[in-house]
Amino acid sequence: MTKKQRTQLVIEILKKQYPEVKCALTYSKPHELLIATRLSAQCTDVRVNMVTPALFQRFPTIEDFASADVSEVEEYIQSCGLYKTKAKDIVGMCIMLRDNYNSIVPDSIEELVKLPGVGRKTANLIVGDLYGKPALVCDTHVIRLTGRIGLTDGSKDAVKVENQLSKIVPKEEGLNLCHRLVWHGRLVCNARKPECEKCTLAECCKYFMGK
Numbered sequence: 001m002t003k004k005q006r007t008q009l010v011i012e013i014l015k016k017q018y019p020e021v022k023c024a025l026t027y028s029k030p031h032e033l034l035i036a037t038r039l040s041a042q043c044t045d046v047r048v049n050m051v052t053p054a055l056f057q058r059f060p061t062i063e064d065f066a067s068a069d070v071s072e073v074e075e076y077i078q079s080c081g082l083y084k085t086k087a088k089d090i091v092g093m094c095i096m097l098r099d100n101y102n103s104i105v106p107d108s109i110e111e112l113v114k115l116p117g118v119g120r121k122t123a124n125l126i127v128g129d130l131y132g133k134p135a136l137v138c139d140t141h142v143i144r145l146t147g148r149i150g151l152t153d154g155s156k157d158a159v160k161v162e163n164q165l166s167k168i169v170p171k172e173e174g175l176n177l178c179h180r181l182v183w184h185g186r187l188v189c190n191a192r193k194p195e196c197e198k199c200t201l202a203e204c205c206k207y208f209m210g211k
Helices: 003-017 030-039 044-058 063-064 072-080 083-100 120-130 139-150 158-164 171-187
Strands: none
Touching: 003 171, 030 063, 030 083, 030 120, 044 072, 063 083, 072 083, 072 139, 120 158, 120 171, 139 158, 139 171
């Protein structure tokens, strides 16, 4: 089985298992997704979704965040971890959005990664979820699962994984495949003890076949 054949099989299986998928982060405005994604670094989406309602109520617009005192933002996001760095990045990115982008979240990875604290993972999520463009969101779940299944070479480097997946995943399937892999990683193929006995991907998973 080639990597492309394995990829297509994974796509088909996960589509049946998770027919309706979307980003697990809760947001109602473009900049809210950007901020929530920054908060999700080394933090669970569940925790982020607990924190953001009060944060977005206090600072409802990009301009509000841009004018915010970093220490006040810290108070709202303290439970997310690395909160001092994240608060500084959030205020900094909103200042840049206000001053350089007319308070509009850019629709290209090249522009998004210029914002403080925004890497390719975040940028891919934004262009995919907000603007419907081809995207590969390589978070820890996607990196782990694609390595185990055999779609990538096991690299832990997000950029390398993105590059490898871009060669075998149809562009129109990339974003939803990543969303489905995230859900599968949370529910079945967890980091410490994957539940292979109930995994629908066992038939095409190198990790399972090598056990």
